[in-house]
Amino acid sequence: MSGEVSIDTSPIEGDPDETLKKAQQVKAAALAPAQPSSQDIKVAAEADQMETQARSDILAENHPDASSDSTHEHSSTGSASDSSADNTDTQQNLTNSQNIEATVSSNQRRNNNELEDKSQEIATNNNMIARRLQINNVYQSISISSKPYASFNVQV
Numbered sequence: 001m002s003g004e005v006s007i008d009t010s011p012i013e014g015d016p017d018e019t020l021k022k023a024q025q026v027k028a029a030a031l032a033p034a035q036p037s038s039q040d041i042k043v044a045a046e047a048d049q050m051e052t053q054a055r056s057d058i059l060a061e062n063h064p065d066a067s068s069d070s071t072h073e074h075s076s077t078g079s080a081s082d083s084s085a086d087n088t089d090t091q092q093n094l095t096n097s098q099n100i101e102a103t104v105s106s107n108q109r110r111n112n113n114e115l116e117d118k119s120q121e122i123a124t125n126n127n128m129i130a131r132r133l134q135i136n137n138v139y140q141s142i143s144i145s146s147k148p149y150a151s152f153n154v155q156v
Contacts, residue, residue, distance in 0.1 A: 009046045016057035023051035034111045036104050041097070048096040 007026055011019040027047035030040045 007043055009043060009050060011050055011054065016054045016061065020051060020054035020058065023047045023054055027051065031100070031104065031107075035108055041100055041104065044100050045093065045097045048100070049093060052092065052096075 009026055012022060027044045030044040033040060
């Protein structure tokens with residue numbers, strides 16, 4: 001089954017706690033399918049970025065001293081610091097994407113194993129049904145026999 005659902009991945013302005021909850025819900029929804037599409041993985045990565053930003057905002061709200069110190073550091077070191085921060089963010093996003101892909105692959109392997117187990121179970125059940133039908137046919141052919149008390153052996 002396939003389809004398309006619009007998912008709002010924008011943060012909730014002024015409320016990092018709610019943004020964090022929303023990001024977690026979006027990520028869970030995007031990775032809910034047994035085999036997420038590339039678009040699902042992209043949405044999950046966006047939600048992961050939104051979650052990271054929300055956590056950063058929450059930290060800044062809870063520790064205003066740290067945020068003013070880091071702001072001072074950024075302004076004094078200039079664009080080299082900004083570039084380093086961008087590289088760190090990019091590396092973190094890449095790591096998050098790789099973790100998501102690994103989780104998806106793991107889920108796909110698990111689902112494939114479960115499907116294989118179910119297929120084997122169904123095949124076994126079908127074989128048992130076929131044997132029961134054969135036995136029933138033998139009983140019916142014997143009961144139709146002209147000898148009312150004939151003895152017989154059935155091998156299964």
